[in-house]
Amino acid sequence: MDQSEIIRQLQAQNEQLRLENEFLKARICELEARLAQYENAHTPPSLRRGRNRKKDVTNKGKPGQKVGHKGVTRPSAIPDSQVEVTADRCPDCGAKLALPFRFESKIIEEIPEPQPVTVTEYKIAHYICPCCRKEVVASDPNCPHEGKFGNNVIAQATLMRYADRLPHRKIQDALKRMHGLVLSPAAIFDLTRRAGEAVRPEYDAILERIRGAPILYIDETGIHVQGEKHWIWAFTTPFETFFVIRKSRGTNVLIDVLTRKFKGIIVCDGWKPYARFTKRLQRCWAHLLRESKDLSEMFDEAAPLHEALKGLYESLNTSSECDPPPEVRINIWQSAREVLQHWIDREYLEVKVQKFIRKICNGFDYWFTFILNPGVEPTNNRAERALRPHVVLRKILGTLRNSKGTAIHELIITALTTWGQRGLDCLQMLTIRLAS
Template sequence: MNEEIEIAGIKVPKADWDATPPSIQALVLVLSERLDHQSERLSQLEEKLNKNSKNSSKPPSTDGFGKTVAEKKRSKKPKNRRPSVTGSRQVRKLQASEDCDRVEEVMPTVCAECGSALHGLDSHPHRHQVIELPPIEPMVVEYRLHQLSCEGCGHLSRAELPIGVSASGYGERLSAIVSLLSGPYRQSYRQVCSLMADLFGVSLSRGSVGRLREEVSASVSAPVNEAKRYVQAQPVVHSDETSMPQGNRDGRNPQGRKGWLWVLVSPLVSFFEVVFSRSQASAKALIGESFSGIVNSDRHSAYGWISLENWQVCWAHLKRDLTAIAQRTGVSQEIGEALLRREGRLFRWWHRVRDGTLSRQQFMAQVEYLRRGFKAVLAEAASLPIAADEKTPLAKTVRTCRRFLKVESALWTFVSTPGVEPTNNAAERALRPAVIWRKTSFGTQSQKGTLFVTRMLTVTASLKAQGRNILDFLTQACLAARMGQAPPSLIPQPTLTDKSLPEGDIPV
């Protein structure tokens, strides 16, 4: 019986291999090693090429228009939609007739069928309302500052502007509108000038736009600082960060350091801040080193100082990593699919908890068994032997599972703690307007510009969560600064809380 040996993964008769010239044997071994290296390199390039928003931290906007790895499954069941009265058009809610500025009675005079004259009134006529905007004209107030001469010494004294009247020549509401257009609505200086001229007939220079932005930014400084202290005192917060470039036009960034926009989200108040660091020190300064609540975030090392009992690691980020593992081949695929099955089961149960069809106690009991299986798969994968410098797909999988095991207990905080979500979607959604702002403006050019951006983001996100009017708030803040009075607060009042939300729950 011929003995076989394995050469380059292929079994060949030992006699044939021994009969092969040494030079050919050496060539086979070199080519085999080179092939293994090229295969490993090809796997790395394929994985990098196949990265998308489903298996990495790339945003959905980078996926393009082609088919994604996992096509969305469309249900074949007909959607049970209620047809509107006017077909496909959405019916607008009508105002009460007494609230209308004018009511026009339109009467038919002749029959549409036979042409006979019509008389009488319809007790329930069809109501059609038209909303129109009147021509908007700016209101100009002239202050005549008289200068009088003293009869005793002859000194000329001129009256000063009344308290609250700005020397800039623009009122507080106009200043608020300029900041609103330049801030949350992301219009450039030129576009703001054009809009003010077209909509209100007000001529502004780009320099005036910049000065009004700085004034409004300064007027909301105190409310924004108060919002930071309020968020840091909440029992549950969501945190995330993204890049936000800042130029050196004012000499405040001579090294050209990269700016990072951090956000801290609570149910009704959010706080934004830009710093030149993504380190643990920045996270501690944002959240508060003595913070005793629960932080919901991704697995970024900046949050490593938080105790596992006070940390909820985002399952959305975790799912992307598991998807990347499952899209590899061999053992990695088996590990990824096993973990994804448990992740899918976990979220099916969680959705039932949120819908009220599964009690918290039942959920906790079911998760206990699932958690043991999830941890066992991670431990088995983490125990696989790999070299320290190995870069194969399996080595990546093993290292990822080892990192998961280090924070494993922080994956399940939401299970037993009401008010904690399994994902960090609240912070992700809060950052979305900022990301769009960054893409259209390429960041800021000065520290004042950065402060304007972060303060407007804080004001906008907080007021929207509370259902308050942003323009009214900015107007009141600007007027208070001019009058030397206390500014309005971003802290929610009891009458402003959303009663539809359970106490402590964060909408995601």
């Protein structure tokens, strides 16, 4: 084989290796992008696949309650009626029995058998006012303004949908099984529409109170409408929560919901639109510590940084628990900024750690707002908890079908969540709204 043939073969082999190399690089980029969905600081632990869970090998005790655990026994109910259980003859020999020598009490709680639907005909009187000559129509709170199904049907179907998270066909089966009521999925959807209209005044009132809240916790997560990505936003306080679904995840949603007149403090994650909307922010320390912990597991130089951030957070929480006076709070705030600046100024070699430090710098003015403002929480856990049930509901629903379904979703989950926060009975409250 001459030299030119060898060169030709080597060039062909080199070209083949180059193409394979490009293909493998592209494949690696694709797999890293997919893996990033499950291995980042903002991914819930339940979605972090492929990670080895550390097992506590030191605790080899028996499962169940530990020694010294105080048990809780359900209290006995007060009987509504009594039934004497007696016998005339012995089941073994057939001899006639005398009077019982003792009675054993056994209290049983039971639900009634499925109740059939009650059908009521309302004869609604119409009058002519003798003064203004206008037609006057009599009303009854138990007779809905629209449709032929009563308030209890509307309320139960709505709670099955949004509190029990049942699909329309499961609600259809449940109503038929319990009451013999036959409804189509479309009819059930229309019942939820009527419930949404009934709570609209409550929805508008919650919005007005949210706009005037001194401290507001906000978070957002994805949801699909007609198969397209939208965002469900939660605006929450200790006493109420307001939800909207928008196609945008930007500052325009904050302006639309809160208006430019909003003067309160927002507790949030590091998403940029919040800082564009207001400078009165408290960044979430839970997000910060999760990300620093992830980095400490990947890079040795990030381990001291994570421990320092964790120690700073714990010391600030301890200092805030005793509710120090304003002058002491200012000193704590200044000291905390100096400590954080010290760790920012250190030299870091890893690119990901440098990026994390830049993130801390960008939010430097927002990490210690809770020190100067009593009542502000250092994490956004309150808004995340408000969204959690609707993340589960999102998995069941898959996608909202249209703008009408989106509006119903906003109205009802806002009312139900707020009533739940206040410890109110959602069935009772919804029935009252339907009757008004």
